[in-house]
Amino acid sequence: MMADEEQRIEEVLSFPILLSERIRGAVGDAKSFKMECFEMGRQVDRLCHMLRSVVRLASTVGSLYERPVRRIVAEISKNIDRALTLVRKCRRRSVLRRVVTIVSTADFRKVSNLVDSSIGDMKWLLSIFDYEFVNGGGIVFSLPPIASNDPILSWVWSFIASIHMGQLNDRIEAANELASLAQDNDRNKKMIVEEGGVPPLLKLLKESASPGAQIAAATALFNLANDQQRVRLIADELAVPIIVQVLENSPMRVQIWVAYLVARMAEHDPVAQEDFARENVNRPLVTLLSFETFVNDPKLQYDKQSIHSIVRINKEMERNYQPHLSSSSLSLHSEGSSSSRSSSSRSSRGGHHRKERENEKPEVKLKLKISCAEALWMLARGSVSNSRRITETKGLLCLAKLLHKEQGELQIKCLMTIMEITAAGESDADLRRAAFKTNSPAAKAVVDQVLRLIKESDNPSLQIPAIKSIGSLARTFPARETRRVICPLVEQLSHRNQDLGTEAAIALGKFACPENFLCVEHSKTIIEFNGVLPLMRLLKGHERTQLHGLVLLCYLALHAGNSQALEQARVLNALEGAHKIVARHHELKELVDTF
Structure with missing residues:
Protein backbone atom coordinates (compact mmCIF):
# COMPACT_ATOMS: atom_id res chain seq x y z
CA MET A 1 0.00 0.00 0.00
CA MET A 2 1.27 3.50 -0.85
CA ALA A 3 2.42 5.74 1.94
CA ASP A 4 -0.11 8.40 2.93
CA GLU A 5 2.01 11.29 1.65
CA GLU A 6 2.33 9.57 -1.75
CA GLN A 7 -1.43 9.11 -2.24
CA ARG A 8 -3.44 11.56 -4.30
CA ILE A 9 -5.47 13.87 -2.10
CA GLU A 10 -8.72 12.43 -3.52
CA GLU A 11 -7.66 8.97 -2.36
CA VAL A 12 -6.82 10.30 1.11
CA LEU A 13 -10.32 11.81 1.38
CA SER A 14 -12.14 8.77 0.04
CA PHE A 15 -11.18 6.51 2.95
CA PRO A 16 -13.03 8.40 5.77
CA ILE A 17 -16.00 8.87 3.40
CA LEU A 18 -16.12 5.10 2.88
CA LEU A 19 -16.01 4.56 6.66
CA SER A 20 -18.89 7.03 7.04
CA GLU A 21 -21.03 4.99 4.63
CA ARG A 22 -20.32 1.88 6.68
CA ILE A 23 -21.45 3.63 9.87
CA ARG A 24 -24.77 4.47 8.20
CA GLY A 25 -25.38 0.76 7.65
CA ALA A 26 -24.19 -0.18 11.15
CA VAL A 27 -26.61 2.33 12.73
CA GLY A 28 -29.50 0.60 10.98
CA ASP A 29 -28.41 -2.75 12.42
CA ALA A 30 -28.08 -1.49 16.01
CA LYS A 31 -30.27 -3.28 18.58
CA SER A 32 -29.01 -1.56 21.71
CA PHE A 33 -28.21 2.08 22.44
CA LYS A 34 -30.27 2.97 19.38
CA MET A 35 -30.57 6.65 20.27
CA GLU A 36 -26.85 6.97 20.88
CA CYS A 37 -26.07 5.16 17.63
CA PHE A 38 -28.50 7.39 15.72
CA GLU A 39 -26.85 10.53 17.17
CA MET A 40 -23.41 9.14 16.30
CA GLY A 41 -24.56 8.50 12.74
CA ARG A 42 -25.90 12.06 12.48
CA GLN A 43 -22.51 13.48 13.58
CA VAL A 44 -20.63 11.31 11.12
CA ASP A 45 -23.01 12.28 8.28
CA ARG A 46 -22.25 15.91 8.98
CA LEU A 47 -18.54 15.15 8.89
CA CYS A 48 -18.98 13.20 5.65
CA HIS A 49 -20.73 16.17 4.04
CA MET A 50 -17.76 18.38 4.91
CA LEU A 51 -15.32 15.83 3.51
CA ARG A 52 -17.23 15.76 0.24
CA SER A 53 -16.97 19.57 0.10
CA VAL A 54 -13.19 19.29 0.32
CA VAL A 55 -13.24 16.67 -2.46
CA ARG A 56 -15.17 19.09 -4.70
CA LEU A 57 -12.74 21.85 -3.81
CA ALA A 58 -9.73 19.68 -4.60
CA SER A 59 -11.15 18.90 -8.05
CA THR A 60 -11.79 22.55 -8.93
CA VAL A 61 -8.86 24.44 -7.35
CA GLY A 62 -5.56 24.36 -9.21
CA SER A 63 -3.24 24.52 -6.21
CA LEU A 64 -4.80 23.10 -3.07
CA TYR A 65 -2.54 23.29 -0.02
CA GLU A 66 -2.57 19.65 1.10
CA ARG A 67 -0.55 19.55 4.34
CA PRO A 68 -3.39 20.44 6.77
CA VAL A 69 -5.83 18.31 4.75
CA ARG A 70 -3.69 15.20 5.10
CA ARG A 71 -3.01 15.82 8.78
CA ILE A 72 -6.64 16.52 9.70
CA VAL A 73 -8.12 13.75 7.52
CA ALA A 74 -5.73 11.21 9.06
CA GLU A 75 -7.10 12.13 12.51
CA ILE A 76 -10.68 12.09 11.22
CA SER A 77 -10.20 8.58 9.82
CA LYS A 78 -9.09 7.35 13.23
CA ASN A 79 -12.10 8.90 14.96
CA ILE A 80 -14.63 7.59 12.41
CA ASP A 81 -13.09 4.14 12.73
CA ARG A 82 -13.57 4.35 16.51
CA ALA A 83 -17.20 5.34 15.95
CA LEU A 84 -17.74 2.43 13.53
CA THR A 85 -16.26 -0.05 16.00
CA LEU A 86 -18.51 1.26 18.79
CA VAL A 87 -21.72 1.21 16.73
CA ARG A 88 -21.03 -2.32 15.48
CA LYS A 89 -20.86 -3.51 19.09
CA CYS A 90 -24.54 -2.59 19.45
CA ARG A 91 -25.78 -5.21 16.96
CA ARG A 92 -27.69 -8.31 18.29
CA ARG A 93 -25.18 -10.87 19.56
CA SER A 94 -25.20 -14.04 21.62
CA VAL A 95 -25.52 -13.73 25.38
CA LEU A 96 -21.83 -14.64 25.79
CA ARG A 97 -20.69 -11.86 23.37
CA ARG A 98 -22.94 -9.31 25.15
CA VAL A 99 -21.34 -10.21 28.46
CA VAL A 100 -17.80 -10.09 27.16
CA THR A 101 -18.27 -6.85 25.14
CA ILE A 102 -19.77 -4.24 27.43
CA VAL A 103 -20.80 -0.88 25.87
CA SER A 104 -21.66 2.06 28.09
CA THR A 105 -23.02 5.58 27.65
CA ALA A 106 -19.58 6.88 28.63
CA ASP A 107 -18.09 5.16 25.58
CA PHE A 108 -20.51 7.00 23.30
CA ARG A 109 -19.79 10.28 25.06
CA LYS A 110 -16.04 9.83 24.59
CA VAL A 111 -16.25 8.95 20.89
CA SER A 112 -18.82 11.70 20.31
CA ASN A 113 -16.40 14.27 21.69
CA LEU A 114 -13.69 13.00 19.31
CA VAL A 115 -16.03 13.30 16.32
CA ASP A 116 -17.04 16.79 17.45
CA SER A 117 -13.36 17.74 17.45
CA SER A 118 -13.07 16.41 13.91
CA ILE A 119 -16.09 18.51 12.89
CA GLY A 120 -14.34 21.55 14.38
CA ASP A 121 -11.19 20.73 12.43
CA MET A 122 -13.19 20.46 9.20
CA LYS A 123 -14.98 23.75 9.86
CA TRP A 124 -11.59 25.42 10.22
CA LEU A 125 -10.26 23.67 7.11
CA LEU A 126 -13.21 24.82 5.02
CA SER A 127 -12.84 28.33 6.39
CA ILE A 128 -9.35 28.63 4.94
CA PHE A 129 -9.97 26.62 1.76
CA ASP A 130 -13.51 26.88 0.58
CA TYR A 131 -15.10 30.04 -0.80
CA GLU A 132 -13.29 32.69 1.22
CA PHE A 133 -10.16 33.24 -0.83
CA VAL A 134 -12.01 32.96 -4.12
CA ASN A 135 -14.45 35.65 -2.97
CA GLY A 136 -11.87 37.90 -1.39
CA GLY A 137 -11.82 36.60 2.17
CA GLY A 138 -8.86 37.15 4.47
CA ILE A 139 -6.46 35.09 6.54
CA VAL A 140 -8.08 32.85 9.17
CA PHE A 141 -6.62 33.23 12.66
CA SER A 142 -9.01 30.85 14.49
CA LEU A 143 -7.68 27.75 16.20
CA PRO A 144 -8.75 24.22 15.11
CA PRO A 145 -9.00 21.54 17.84
CA ILE A 146 -6.16 19.54 16.26
CA ALA A 147 -3.77 22.47 16.90
CA SER A 148 -5.07 23.38 20.36
CA ASN A 149 -1.73 22.47 21.94
CA ASP A 150 0.30 24.24 19.25
CA PRO A 151 -1.45 27.36 17.89
CA ILE A 152 1.57 28.29 15.76
CA LEU A 153 0.84 25.26 13.57
CA SER A 154 -2.63 26.52 12.66
CA TRP A 155 -1.24 29.98 11.86
CA VAL A 156 1.42 28.48 9.62
CA TRP A 157 -1.20 26.40 7.82
CA SER A 158 -3.47 29.41 7.39
CA PHE A 159 -0.69 31.66 6.08
CA ILE A 160 0.62 29.07 3.62
CA ALA A 161 -2.91 28.34 2.39
CA SER A 162 -3.44 32.05 1.85
CA ILE A 163 -0.26 32.29 -0.26
CA HIS A 164 -1.48 29.32 -2.30
CA MET A 165 -5.04 30.49 -2.89
CA GLY A 166 -5.54 34.04 -1.66
CA GLN A 167 -6.03 37.39 -3.35
CA LEU A 168 -2.86 39.41 -3.86
CA ASN A 169 -3.22 41.52 -0.71
CA ASP A 170 -3.87 38.40 1.37
CA ARG A 171 -0.85 36.66 -0.15
CA ILE A 172 1.36 39.64 0.73
CA GLU A 173 -0.01 39.77 4.28
CA ALA A 174 0.46 36.00 4.71
CA ALA A 175 4.06 36.13 3.43
CA ASN A 176 4.80 38.96 5.86
CA GLU A 177 3.26 36.95 8.70
CA LEU A 178 5.45 33.95 7.82
CA ALA A 179 8.49 36.23 7.71
CA SER A 180 7.59 37.50 11.19
CA LEU A 181 7.10 33.99 12.55
CA ALA A 182 10.39 32.84 11.02
CA GLN A 183 12.18 35.75 12.63
CA ASP A 184 11.05 34.70 16.10
CA ASN A 185 12.81 31.35 16.55
CA ASP A 186 14.25 28.32 14.79
CA ARG A 187 11.32 26.11 15.77
CA ASN A 188 8.98 28.29 13.73
CA LYS A 189 11.44 28.22 10.81
CA LYS A 190 11.55 24.43 10.90
CA MET A 191 7.77 24.21 11.06
CA ILE A 192 7.27 26.53 8.07
CA VAL A 193 9.68 24.48 5.95
CA GLU A 194 8.24 21.12 7.05
CA GLU A 195 4.69 22.27 6.38
CA GLY A 196 5.54 23.16 2.78
CA GLY A 197 5.96 26.92 3.03
CA VAL A 198 8.90 27.23 0.64
CA PRO A 199 7.28 26.36 -2.76
CA PRO A 200 4.45 28.95 -2.51
CA LEU A 201 6.91 31.61 -1.34
CA LEU A 202 9.11 30.89 -4.35
CA LYS A 203 6.08 31.01 -6.61
CA LEU A 204 5.09 34.38 -5.13
CA LEU A 205 8.64 35.64 -5.62
CA LYS A 206 8.76 34.46 -9.23
CA GLU A 207 5.31 35.12 -10.62
CA SER A 208 3.97 38.16 -8.86
CA ALA A 209 3.87 41.45 -10.71
CA SER A 210 3.73 43.24 -7.35
CA PRO A 211 7.06 44.42 -5.88
CA GLY A 212 5.44 44.31 -2.44
CA ALA A 213 4.64 40.63 -2.87
CA GLN A 214 8.15 39.85 -4.10
CA ILE A 215 9.72 41.70 -1.17
CA ALA A 216 7.47 39.86 1.30
CA ALA A 217 8.40 36.49 -0.23
CA ALA A 218 12.13 37.31 -0.35
CA THR A 219 12.05 38.49 3.27
CA ALA A 220 10.35 35.30 4.45
CA LEU A 221 12.84 33.13 2.55
CA PHE A 222 15.71 35.20 3.94
CA ASN A 223 14.50 34.63 7.50
CA LEU A 224 14.23 30.88 6.85
CA ALA A 225 17.69 30.54 5.28
CA ASN A 226 19.93 30.79 8.33
CA ASP A 227 20.73 27.08 8.56
CA GLN A 228 22.49 24.77 6.10
CA GLN A 229 19.75 22.15 6.11
CA ARG A 230 17.00 24.69 5.44
CA VAL A 231 19.07 26.40 2.74
CA ARG A 232 19.57 23.02 1.09
CA LEU A 233 15.82 22.37 1.20
CA ILE A 234 15.14 25.77 -0.35
CA ALA A 235 17.70 25.12 -3.08
CA ASP A 236 16.17 21.69 -3.73
CA GLU A 237 12.93 23.45 -4.73
CA LEU A 238 14.83 24.90 -7.73
CA ALA A 239 15.10 28.21 -5.91
CA VAL A 240 18.47 29.28 -7.31
CA PRO A 241 17.41 29.89 -10.96
CA ILE A 242 14.26 31.64 -9.75
CA ILE A 243 16.26 33.93 -7.46
CA VAL A 244 18.75 34.80 -10.22
CA GLN A 245 15.94 35.57 -12.66
CA VAL A 246 14.19 37.85 -10.16
CA LEU A 247 17.48 39.56 -9.36
CA GLU A 248 17.95 40.39 -13.04
CA ASN A 249 14.41 41.54 -13.84
CA SER A 250 12.98 43.33 -10.81
CA PRO A 251 12.79 46.89 -9.46
CA MET A 252 15.54 48.07 -7.12
CA ARG A 253 13.58 47.60 -3.90
CA VAL A 254 13.02 43.94 -4.76
CA GLN A 255 16.63 43.44 -5.86
CA ILE A 256 17.85 44.61 -2.44
CA TRP A 257 16.10 41.76 -0.64
CA VAL A 258 16.90 39.19 -3.30
CA ALA A 259 20.61 40.09 -3.07
CA TYR A 260 20.45 39.67 0.71
CA LEU A 261 18.79 36.28 0.14
CA VAL A 262 21.65 35.25 -2.17
CA ALA A 263 24.15 36.33 0.50
CA ARG A 264 22.35 34.39 3.25
CA MET A 265 22.08 31.18 1.24
CA ALA A 266 25.70 31.35 0.04
CA GLU A 267 26.88 32.03 3.59
CA HIS A 268 25.28 28.93 5.07
CA ASP A 269 25.56 26.30 2.35
CA PRO A 270 28.55 25.66 0.05
CA VAL A 271 26.33 23.60 -2.28
CA ALA A 272 24.01 26.57 -2.80
CA GLN A 273 27.10 28.73 -3.22
CA GLU A 274 28.20 26.59 -6.17
CA ASP A 275 24.65 26.43 -7.54
CA PHE A 276 24.70 30.21 -7.73
CA ALA A 277 28.06 30.03 -9.50
CA ARG A 278 26.58 27.75 -12.17
CA GLU A 279 23.69 30.18 -12.67
CA ASN A 280 26.26 33.00 -12.95
CA VAL A 281 24.56 35.18 -10.35
CA ASN A 282 27.80 37.15 -10.08
CA ARG A 283 27.18 38.95 -13.37
CA PRO A 284 23.92 40.71 -12.36
CA LEU A 285 25.36 41.42 -8.92
CA VAL A 286 28.44 43.10 -10.39
CA THR A 287 26.26 45.00 -12.86
CA LEU A 288 24.04 46.27 -10.05
CA LEU A 289 27.06 47.16 -7.95
CA SER A 290 28.52 49.16 -10.83
CA PHE A 291 25.31 51.15 -11.39
CA GLU A 292 26.27 54.87 -11.41
CA THR A 293 29.70 53.91 -10.09
CA PHE A 294 31.80 54.50 -13.19
CA VAL A 295 31.90 58.16 -14.11
CA ASN A 296 34.69 60.31 -15.49
CA ASP A 297 37.09 60.07 -12.60
CA PRO A 298 40.74 60.74 -13.52
CA LYS A 299 41.90 59.19 -10.26
CA LEU A 300 40.93 55.72 -11.44
CA GLN A 301 41.51 55.88 -15.19
CA TYR A 302 44.48 53.59 -15.58
CA ASP A 303 44.50 53.04 -19.32
CA LYS A 304 42.33 52.55 -22.38
CA GLN A 305 41.62 48.91 -21.52
CA SER A 306 40.10 49.77 -18.14
CA ILE A 307 37.95 52.51 -19.70
CA HIS A 308 36.74 50.08 -22.34
CA SER A 309 35.78 47.61 -19.59
CA ILE A 310 33.87 50.31 -17.74
CA VAL A 311 31.88 51.27 -20.83
CA ARG A 312 31.08 47.64 -21.55
CA ILE A 313 29.79 47.08 -18.02
CA ASN A 314 27.46 50.05 -18.26
CA LYS A 315 26.15 48.87 -21.65
CA GLU A 316 25.56 45.39 -20.25
CA MET A 317 23.69 46.88 -17.33
CA GLU A 318 21.29 48.72 -19.62
CA ARG A 319 20.67 45.56 -21.66
CA ASN A 320 20.24 43.29 -18.64
CA TYR A 321 17.66 45.44 -16.89
CA GLN A 322 14.94 45.23 -19.47
CA PRO A 323 12.45 43.17 -17.45
CA HIS A 324 11.69 39.61 -18.45
CA LEU A 325 14.32 39.52 -21.21
CA SER A 326 15.49 36.01 -20.45
CA SER A 327 16.86 33.84 -23.24
CA SER A 328 13.74 31.69 -23.11
CA SER A 329 11.44 34.66 -23.65
CA LEU A 330 13.56 35.87 -26.55
CA SER A 331 13.35 32.48 -28.25
CA LEU A 332 9.59 32.33 -27.73
CA HIS A 333 9.05 35.66 -29.45
CA SER A 334 11.66 35.56 -32.17
CA GLU A 335 9.37 35.31 -35.22
CA GLY A 336 6.23 36.84 -36.67
CA SER A 337 4.13 39.84 -35.71
CA SER A 338 3.84 38.66 -32.10
CA SER A 339 7.61 39.19 -31.87
CA SER A 340 7.30 42.85 -32.81
CA ARG A 341 4.54 43.43 -30.28
CA SER A 342 6.47 41.59 -27.54
CA SER A 343 9.68 43.47 -28.31
CA SER A 344 7.83 46.77 -28.19
CA SER A 345 6.23 45.86 -24.88
CA ARG A 346 9.51 44.75 -23.34
CA SER A 347 11.24 47.88 -24.59
CA SER A 348 8.54 50.00 -22.99
CA ARG A 349 8.89 48.18 -19.66
CA GLY A 350 12.67 48.37 -19.89
CA GLY A 351 12.54 52.12 -20.38
CA HIS A 352 10.16 52.41 -17.45
CA HIS A 353 12.48 50.43 -15.16
CA ARG A 354 15.55 52.38 -16.27
CA LYS A 355 13.78 55.64 -15.53
CA GLU A 356 12.56 54.23 -12.23
CA ARG A 357 16.11 53.26 -11.23
CA GLU A 358 17.51 56.65 -12.16
CA ASN A 359 14.83 58.40 -10.08
CA GLU A 360 15.23 56.21 -7.00
CA LYS A 361 16.31 57.81 -3.75
CA PRO A 362 20.06 57.77 -3.06
CA GLU A 363 19.56 55.72 0.11
CA VAL A 364 17.78 53.00 -1.90
CA LYS A 365 20.62 52.90 -4.44
CA LEU A 366 23.16 52.71 -1.61
CA LYS A 367 21.27 49.90 0.11
CA LEU A 368 21.17 47.95 -3.16
CA LYS A 369 24.93 48.27 -3.56
CA ILE A 370 25.51 47.18 0.04
CA SER A 371 23.33 44.10 -0.44
CA CYS A 372 25.09 43.21 -3.71
CA ALA A 373 28.52 43.67 -2.11
CA GLU A 374 27.50 41.38 0.75
CA ALA A 375 26.24 38.77 -1.74
CA LEU A 376 29.51 38.88 -3.69
CA TRP A 377 31.46 38.58 -0.43
CA MET A 378 29.55 35.47 0.66
CA LEU A 379 29.73 33.96 -2.83
CA ALA A 380 33.49 34.47 -3.06
CA ARG A 381 34.25 33.17 0.43
CA GLY A 382 36.10 29.89 0.00
CA SER A 383 34.91 29.53 -3.61
CA VAL A 384 37.38 29.62 -6.49
CA SER A 385 34.59 29.29 -9.07
CA ASN A 386 32.66 32.33 -7.82
CA SER A 387 35.85 34.34 -7.38
CA ARG A 388 36.82 33.56 -10.98
CA ARG A 389 33.41 34.61 -12.27
CA ILE A 390 33.56 37.89 -10.36
CA THR A 391 36.93 38.71 -11.93
CA GLU A 392 35.68 37.68 -15.37
CA THR A 393 32.80 40.18 -15.11
CA LYS A 394 35.25 43.01 -14.41
CA GLY A 395 34.17 42.95 -10.79
CA LEU A 396 37.66 43.86 -9.56
CA LEU A 397 37.50 47.25 -11.30
CA CYS A 398 34.12 47.95 -9.74
CA LEU A 399 35.30 46.91 -6.26
CA ALA A 400 38.44 49.04 -6.58
CA LYS A 401 36.39 52.07 -7.58
CA LEU A 402 34.05 51.64 -4.62
CA LEU A 403 36.99 51.25 -2.23
CA HIS A 404 38.24 54.60 -3.48
CA LYS A 405 34.87 56.37 -3.57
CA GLU A 406 32.78 55.01 -0.70
CA GLN A 407 32.92 54.94 3.08
CA GLY A 408 31.29 52.86 5.79
CA GLU A 409 29.44 49.58 5.28
CA LEU A 410 29.69 49.50 1.49
CA GLN A 411 33.45 50.08 1.54
CA ILE A 412 34.00 47.37 4.15
CA LYS A 413 31.94 44.77 2.28
CA CYS A 414 33.70 45.54 -0.99
CA LEU A 415 37.03 45.10 0.80
CA MET A 416 35.90 41.79 2.31
CA THR A 417 34.97 40.61 -1.18
CA ILE A 418 38.44 41.52 -2.43
CA MET A 419 39.97 39.71 0.54
CA GLU A 420 38.06 36.53 -0.36
CA ILE A 421 38.95 36.78 -4.07
CA THR A 422 42.64 37.25 -3.30
CA ALA A 423 42.50 34.31 -0.86
CA ALA A 424 41.00 32.17 -3.63
CA GLY A 425 43.78 33.38 -5.92
CA GLU A 426 46.38 32.38 -3.35
CA SER A 427 45.01 28.82 -3.32
CA ASP A 428 44.49 28.53 -7.08
CA ALA A 429 47.38 29.30 -9.42
CA ASP A 430 45.20 29.55 -12.53
CA LEU A 431 42.95 32.18 -10.95
CA ARG A 432 45.96 34.03 -9.59
CA ARG A 433 47.65 34.19 -13.00
CA ALA A 434 44.45 35.16 -14.83
CA ALA A 435 43.08 37.81 -12.47
CA PHE A 436 46.23 39.27 -10.91
CA LYS A 437 48.75 39.33 -13.71
CA THR A 438 51.11 42.30 -13.49
CA ASN A 439 49.77 44.11 -16.55
CA SER A 440 46.11 43.87 -15.48
CA PRO A 441 44.54 47.31 -14.86
CA ALA A 442 41.96 45.71 -12.57
CA ALA A 443 44.65 44.08 -10.42
CA LYS A 444 46.61 47.34 -10.33
CA ALA A 445 43.50 49.24 -9.25
CA VAL A 446 42.83 46.77 -6.44
CA VAL A 447 46.41 46.79 -5.16
CA ASP A 448 46.58 50.59 -5.24
CA GLN A 449 43.39 50.97 -3.23
CA VAL A 450 44.27 48.25 -0.74
CA LEU A 451 47.71 49.77 -0.12
CA ARG A 452 46.08 53.17 0.31
CA LEU A 453 43.82 51.79 3.04
CA ILE A 454 46.78 50.17 4.82
CA LYS A 455 48.65 53.47 4.82
CA GLU A 456 45.89 56.03 5.35
CA SER A 457 43.14 54.31 7.34
CA ASP A 458 43.12 54.27 11.11
CA ASN A 459 40.38 51.65 11.23
CA PRO A 460 41.63 48.09 11.94
CA SER A 461 38.45 46.62 10.44
CA LEU A 462 39.63 48.05 7.11
CA GLN A 463 43.37 47.64 7.57
CA ILE A 464 43.30 43.95 8.57
CA PRO A 465 41.43 42.65 5.46
CA ALA A 466 43.57 44.97 3.33
CA ILE A 467 46.75 43.45 4.81
CA LYS A 468 45.38 39.95 4.30
CA SER A 469 44.66 40.78 0.65
CA ILE A 470 48.24 41.93 0.03
CA GLY A 471 49.57 38.84 1.78
CA SER A 472 47.44 36.58 -0.42
CA LEU A 473 48.93 38.27 -3.49
CA ALA A 474 52.53 37.95 -2.25
CA ARG A 475 53.52 35.60 -5.08
CA THR A 476 52.15 37.87 -7.81
CA PHE A 477 54.37 40.92 -7.25
CA PRO A 478 57.43 41.31 -9.48
CA ALA A 479 60.74 42.53 -8.13
CA ARG A 480 60.04 46.13 -9.13
CA GLU A 481 56.97 46.16 -6.85
CA THR A 482 58.73 44.74 -3.79
CA ARG A 483 59.52 48.00 -2.05
CA ARG A 484 56.10 49.55 -2.74
Missing part, protein backbone atom coordinates in the same frame (compact mmCIF):
# COMPACT_ATOMS: atom_id res chain seq x y z
CA VAL A 485 54.11 46.72 -1.17
CA ILE A 486 56.44 45.66 1.66
CA CYS A 487 57.04 49.11 3.19
CA PRO A 488 53.40 49.63 4.36
CA LEU A 489 53.32 46.15 5.85
CA VAL A 490 56.56 46.66 7.80
CA GLU A 491 55.17 49.93 9.18
CA GLN A 492 52.19 48.03 10.62
CA LEU A 493 54.43 45.67 12.62
CA SER A 494 54.79 48.34 15.29
CA HIS A 495 51.10 49.29 15.34
CA ARG A 496 49.57 49.66 18.79
CA ASN A 497 46.85 47.18 17.81
CA GLN A 498 48.54 43.81 18.32
CA ASP A 499 46.13 41.99 15.97
CA LEU A 500 47.09 44.40 13.21
CA GLY A 501 50.78 43.79 13.84
CA THR A 502 50.16 40.03 13.80
CA GLU A 503 48.38 40.20 10.42
CA ALA A 504 51.26 42.25 9.05
CA ALA A 505 53.70 39.56 10.23
CA ILE A 506 51.58 36.85 8.58
CA ALA A 507 51.47 38.77 5.30
CA LEU A 508 55.21 39.45 5.35
CA GLY A 509 55.77 35.77 6.08
CA LYS A 510 54.13 34.99 2.73
CA PHE A 511 56.63 37.29 1.01
CA ALA A 512 59.62 35.75 2.83
CA CYS A 513 58.62 32.07 2.77
CA PRO A 514 60.66 29.66 0.58
CA GLU A 515 57.63 29.06 -1.70
CA ASN A 516 57.90 32.66 -2.88
CA PHE A 517 60.30 32.89 -5.84
CA LEU A 518 61.58 36.30 -4.65
CA CYS A 519 61.85 35.31 -0.99
CA VAL A 520 65.51 36.36 -0.65
CA GLU A 521 64.92 39.79 -2.12
CA HIS A 522 61.73 40.26 -0.08
CA SER A 523 63.54 39.24 3.12
CA LYS A 524 66.31 41.73 2.51
CA THR A 525 63.73 44.46 1.82
CA ILE A 526 61.93 43.73 5.10
CA ILE A 527 65.22 44.09 6.96
CA GLU A 528 66.13 47.21 4.99
CA PHE A 529 62.86 48.87 6.07
CA ASN A 530 63.78 48.22 9.73
CA GLY A 531 61.33 45.39 10.24
CA VAL A 532 63.46 43.40 12.69
CA LEU A 533 63.08 45.50 15.86
CA PRO A 534 59.26 45.81 15.75
CA LEU A 535 59.15 42.11 14.94
CA MET A 536 61.18 41.35 18.06
CA ARG A 537 58.70 43.36 20.10
CA LEU A 538 55.87 41.22 18.74
CA LEU A 539 57.48 38.24 20.48
CA LYS A 540 56.25 39.70 23.77
CA GLY A 541 52.61 39.40 22.69
CA HIS A 542 50.12 36.55 22.98
CA GLU A 543 50.79 33.11 21.54
CA ARG A 544 49.38 33.74 18.07
CA THR A 545 51.47 36.88 17.73
CA GLN A 546 54.57 35.09 18.99
CA LEU A 547 54.03 32.20 16.59
CA HIS A 548 53.80 34.29 13.42
CA GLY A 549 56.54 36.63 14.59
CA LEU A 550 58.87 33.67 15.11
CA VAL A 551 57.97 32.20 11.70
CA LEU A 552 58.85 35.47 9.98
CA LEU A 553 62.10 35.77 11.96
CA CYS A 554 63.06 32.26 10.86
CA TYR A 555 62.47 33.16 7.22
CA LEU A 556 64.54 36.33 7.56
CA ALA A 557 67.37 34.44 9.25
CA LEU A 558 67.19 31.71 6.61
CA HIS A 559 67.37 34.07 3.62
CA ALA A 560 69.42 36.96 5.05
CA GLY A 561 71.26 35.36 7.94
CA ASN A 562 74.38 37.51 7.50
CA SER A 563 72.43 40.71 8.07
CA GLN A 564 73.87 43.07 10.63
CA ALA A 565 70.37 44.00 11.78
CA LEU A 566 69.61 40.39 12.65
CA GLU A 567 72.86 40.07 14.60
CA GLN A 568 72.27 43.28 16.54
CA ALA A 569 68.76 42.19 17.45
CA ARG A 570 70.09 38.83 18.70
CA VAL A 571 67.55 36.98 16.59
CA LEU A 572 69.18 33.58 17.07
CA ASN A 573 69.09 34.06 20.85
CA ALA A 574 65.40 34.92 20.60
CA LEU A 575 64.72 31.78 18.59
CA GLU A 576 66.54 29.64 21.12
CA GLY A 577 64.66 31.24 24.00
CA ALA A 578 61.24 30.50 22.51
CA HIS A 579 61.46 26.78 23.20
CA LYS A 580 58.02 26.58 24.88
CA ILE A 581 56.01 27.89 21.93
CA VAL A 582 58.30 26.07 19.48
CA ALA A 583 57.56 22.76 21.18
CA ARG A 584 53.80 23.26 20.66
CA HIS A 585 54.03 23.92 16.90
CA HIS A 586 55.61 21.25 14.73
CA GLU A 587 56.17 23.42 11.64
CA LEU A 588 57.87 26.12 13.69
CA LYS A 589 60.06 23.52 15.33
CA GLU A 590 61.23 22.31 11.93
CA LEU A 591 62.11 25.88 10.95
CA VAL A 592 64.03 26.57 14.16
CA ASP A 593 65.93 23.28 13.85
CA THR A 594 67.46 24.46 10.58
CA PHE A 595 69.64 26.91 12.48
